[in-house]
Amino acid sequence: MPRLRPWSPERDAAAVLAAFEASADLHRQAPPIRTLADAREHLAAIAAEALAxxxxxxxxxxxxxxxxxxxxxxxxxSYWLAPSARGRGLAARALDSMSRALFADGLHRLELGARANNPASIAVAERAGYLREGVERERLRYADEQGRDERFDVVRLARLATDPAPDLAPLELA
Ligand SMILES: CC(C)(COP(=O)(O)OP(=O)(O)OC[C@H]1O[C@@H](n2cnc3c(N)ncnc32)[C@H](O)[C@@H]1OP(=O)(O)O)[C@@H](O)C(=O)NCCC(=O)NCCS
Structure with missing residues (x-):
């Protein structure tokens, strides 16, 4: 059964390194993770804000x-999935579950940005009840495979505590 739980840098470093090795798109989202030590360091840095x-x-x-x-x-x-876990709606359920927990904690407005050429990410956010609020033109700069800089528009989305909740089965929060 899928669930959300705290990160354990020691225990999870190998799985995170494998996910990053299997997916070039993840390096755009997080600092580059090329070794177990990178993975451990990254997980320790995000542990207070992130769930696995x-x-x-x-x-x-x-x-x-x-x-x-x-x-x-x-x-x-923000969110990511290892390539082997994609295509099953897990990111939308995780985002919705985390959002509900944050609203229960008293937050009111949750924001995110997705590259305009990342339709899967935009679909995940919309499925989790986030509404589009606009496009930030040429907000991000990444190098292409030849090392040339390319700029990307970013679609901004947000979900308010008062917005209708989506009809998604929440993930258990361990
Ligand atoms: C974004 C990410 C989490 C999506 O994973 P996922 O939820 O398993 O994605 P799916 O393949 O199920 O796609 C989600 C939705 O987008 C749709 N989609 C996927 N690729 C698409 C495309 N090229 N064009 C249009 N729609 C597309 C799917 O049909 C699906 O729609 P549905 O929910 O109505 O069935 C995953 O691709 C990832 O980790 N990417 C790298 C990191 C990243 O980009 N994170 C987001 C930045 S905030």
């Missing part, structure tokens, strides 16, 4: 709420 998406004891993805601002009741959400 766990399937049968293995971490297959991450959902994170950074930049929490108690003054305004906001946070910035």
């Amino acid at each position: 998406i766990d399937v049968d004891g293995t971490a297959v993805g991450c959902v994170m709420a950074g930049s929490r601002d108690p003054r305004h009741g906001t946070a910035w959400l």
Whole structure:
């Protein structure tokens, strides 16, 4: 059964390294992870803000709420899945479950951004009840495979505590 649980840098480093080795797109989202030590360091750095998406004891993805601002009741959400865990709706359920927990904690507005050319990520956010609020033109810069810089538009989405909740089965929060 999939569930959400805290990260354990020691235990989860190998699974995270394998996920990053299997997927070039993950390096755009997080700092490059090329060794077990990189994975451990990254997990230790995000442990307070992120949860592992766990399937049968293995971490297959991450959902994170950074930049929490108690003054305004906001946070910035992000997520990823190992390629082997994609295509099953897990990211949307993880994002929805994390969002419900944050609203229960008193946050009011959860925000995220997805590259305009990342339709799967936009679909995940919309499925988890996030609404589009606009496009930030040429917001991000990444190098292409030849090392040339390319700029990307970013679709901004947000979900408010008062927005209708999506009809998704929540993941257990361990
Ligand atoms: C984004 C990510 C988590 C999505 O994983 P996933 O939920 O398993 O994605 P799926 O393959 O099930 O696709 C989600 C939805 O997008 C749709 N989709 C996927 N690729 C698509 C495409 N090229 N065009 C249009 N729709 C697409 C799917 O049909 C699916 O729709 P549905 O929910 O209505 O069935 C995963 O691709 C990932 O980890 N990417 C790298 C990191 C990243 O980009 N994170 C997001 C940044 S915030």
